Amino acid sequence: MLSRFEELDAGRVLGDLDAEESAEWSELAQQLGVSGDASLDLLAAEFEAALSRETAPAMPLGLAERLCPVVEMPAKAAVVPEDSKVVVGPWIGWAAAACLLGLLVFRGGDTEKPTLSADSRRDALLRQEAGLKGIPFAGTTGDFAKAGGEVVWSDGKQEGYMTLSGIPANDPGQYQYQLWIVDPDRDALPVDGGVFDIPAGEGKVVIPIDSKLAVRKPAAFVITREKPGGVVKSAQEVVVAIAKL
Amino acid sequence: MKQCIDVHGPLVWGIVRRRVKDHFAAEDLVQEIFTEVWKSSGRHDPAIASEGGFISMIARRRAIDWLRRQQRLPEMESLPEKSEIPAEASVPGLGMDRDTLWAALQRLPDETRRLFVLHFEKGMTHAEIAELTGQPLGSVKTRLRRGLIEARALLQRDSGGGMNLNPDSLS
Numbered sequence: 001m002l003s004r005f006e007e008l009d010a011g012r013v014l015g016d017l018d019a020e021e022s023a024e025w026s027e028l029a030q031q032l033g034v035s036g037d038a039s040l041d042l043l044a045a046e047f048e049a050a051l052s053r054e055t056a057p058a059m060p061l062g063l064a065e066r067l068c069p070v071v072e073m074p075a076k077a078a079v080v081p082e083d084s085k086v087v088v089g090p091w092i093g094w095a096a097a098a099c100l101l102g103l104l105v106f107r108g109g110d111t112e113k114p115t116l117s118a119d120s121r122r123d124a125l126l127r128q129e130a131g132l133k134g135i136p137f138a139g140t141t142g143d144f145a146k147a148g149g150e151v152v153w154s155d156g157k158q159e160g161y162m163t164l165s166g167i168p169a170n171d172p173g174q175y176q177y178q179l180w181i182v183d184p185d186r187d188a189l190p191v192d193g194g195v196f197d198i199p200a201g202e203g204k205v206v207i208p209i210d211s212k213l214a215v216r217k218p219a220a221f222v223i224t225r226e227k228p229g230g231v232v233k234s235a236q237e238v239v240v241a242i243a244k245l
Numbered sequence: 246m247k248q249c250i251d252v253h254g255p256l257v258w259g260i261v262r263r264r265v266k267d268h269f270a271a272e273d274l275v276q277e278i279f280t281e282v283w284k285s286s287g288r289h290d291p292a293i294a295s296e297g298g299f300i301s302m303i304a305r306r307r308a309i310d311w312l313r314r315q316q317r318l319p320e321m322e323s324l325p326e327k328s329e330i331p332a333e334a335s336v337p338g339l340g341m342d343r344d345t346l347w348a349a350l351q352r353l354p355d356e357t358r359r360l361f362v363l364h365f366e367k368g369m370t371h372a373e374i375a376e377l378t379g380q381p382l383g384s385v386k387t388r389l390r391r392g393l394i395e396a397r398a399l400l401q402r403d404s405g406g407g408m409n410l411n412p413d414s415l416s
Contacts, residue, residue, distance in 0.1 A: 010390035014364070015264075015309035016371050042294055043397050044365070045302035049256060050346055051366040053297065056259035063258070063272055064250050067279055195266060210262065212368065229266065232373040 005032055013040045055214045058158045061121045118206040122152065122161035129154050134163070135221070137241040143168050147241040151221045153181075153209065160209040162221070167240060169200035170225075177240060178230040181211060182220040190222065191215055195230035220244045250279065253300045260304040263368025264312055274311055278304045349399045357392035364389055 005028040011017045012025060013036075029035055126132055132152050139147030146166035153160030162179065170176060179193030194210030225238035257278055258271070265271040281303050289299045350358055363369045363377070371389065375382040 006394055007387075007390050010393045011386065013393065014371075014386075014389055015305075015312060016386050016389070039397060040393060041302050041306065042298060043400070044393060045305055046295060046298035046346060047350075047361065047396075048260060048305060048365045049295065049297035049301035051362065052259050052263075052368065053256055055366060056255035057262060059254045059258045059275075060268075060272065063275065064247075064254050067250050067254070067276060208268070210268070212263065232369060232377050 004028065005034065006037075009037050010040055012036055013044045057211060057214075060208070061124060061159065118161060118208050119163075121208065122163070122206050125154060125157065125159055125161065126152065129157070135243040135245055137162070137164065137221070137223070137243045139166060139241050140239050144240045147223075149204070149241075151209070151243045153215070153218055153221075155216060155218075158211060158214060160211075162207045162209065162223075163204060164198065164207060164223075164241075165204045167198045167205075167223075169198050172197050172228055174228070175225050176228055176230060178224050178226045178234065179207075179209060180222045180224060180234060181209075181215050181218050182222065183215050183218050185217045186213070186215065189233065192230070192232070193221065195226070218245065249282075253297060256297060256301060257304045259368070260301060261308050264308040270311070274307060278307050281307065345400065345403065349396050349403070352399055353392055353396060357388050357395070360385060360389050361392060 005025070008017065008021055008025040008028065011021060017025060132154060134150030134152050137147060137149045137151065139145050144167065147164070148166050149162060149164040151160060151162045167177070176195045176197055178195045180190035181193045182190045192212045194208075194212075196207045198205055221243040222236070223240040223242075224234045224236055225240055226234060254275075257275055261271045261274050261278070265274060278300075282300055285303060289296070294302070350361060353361065359378075360374060363374045364371075369377065371382060371385045374380070375385045378385070380388075
């Protein structure tokens with residue numbers, strides 16, 4: 001019984017329990033008089049931190065500033081070792097309080113979305129990296145013959161945007177569009193650049209690229225049409241548009 | 246705090262984005278996570294968890310809870326407040342440095358290690374891993390679960406029940 005609970009508890013940590021298993025976990029926890037084992041939580045967290053840190057995507061432009069807009073760290077309190085590691089120390093309480101105060105003021109209520117629009121963020125990226133040039137998208141055939149636009153991508157910032165036009169609006173419940181970034185230096189398989197929708201009635205749409213992995217030297221950007229939520233590996237049955245360097 | 250966000254922001258953003266597809270929901274969740282990091286910072290013990298591991302644990306729990314709510318699955322019982330971060334004495338041997346962690350990973354069966362990389366590094370769901378590898382979903386779930394338990398056992402065994410924590414080398 002204990003080993004079954006342990007296995008279910010690992011499922012809880014991995015986030016893969018279905019409704020039936022969740023009920024079984026609760027029942028066994030009650031029978032055994034135990035609760036979830038935090039050591040498994042921590043081990044999974046350490047694994048994810050260690051394995052994913054190098055490929056972690058950059059935060060969206062401005063999010064860090066919105067999280068903590070005005071905090072200045074006192075020199076004595078912030079312990080920053082030479083290797084740039086940060087110690088979560090006593091300073092974090094008041095610093096975060098100041099930060100969160102700024103956050104609450106900035107947000108101005110639960111419903112307001114302070115996020116900059118995608119086109120503003122795209123413009124900001126272009127201002128910051130003057131050398132970036134748009135790579136034109138070419139539509140394929142049929143419904144997508146008129147697809148066009150361009151993509152800008154910064155290797156350094158791991159940030160990019162597509163400006164798209166001529167792509168038919170989609171019903172997200174039926175299918176969605178997905179971007180793939182071809183980076184032969186990295187992997188033979190293209191990197192998932194994010195799932196997105198094209199709303200009806202808009203001539204030009206700016207879509208932020210949401211690369212799941214670090215992209216070093218993209219050779220092409222390919223938009224496909226996939227099932228809702230996107231896919232891990234595209235069969236490329238419906239290719240919408242391609243931008244090649 | 247700004248430096249904390251600068252250093253760990255991408256880690257938290259990555260953890261959230263691998264699970265939450267909606268951009269705005271992901272941003273909100275990141276804000277909630279850093280709020281909890283602030284509230285829980287007094288419980289962080291560098292002798293137990295690396296800073297990255299501590300923040301990653303909060304981020305993972307929040308993201309998984311969010312997913313469960315979206316899928317209308319029952320909420321899991323919260324872990325008791327005081328035991329959220331395992332006490333060294335009550336959980337002998339959980340601390341680890343990067344080398345120890347990698348050594349444990351290398352000693353797992355090849356297939357389990359591959360699944361760990363797909364899940365923890367690439368952030369794939371079990372269903373996505375099953376699709377990619379061609380393995381039945383049930384096998385993926387079981388291998389990941391048992392792999393995690395096995396990894397913990399390896400780490401505890403190596404430490405003789407009292408693992409030496411070296412969080413500085415992990416974060």
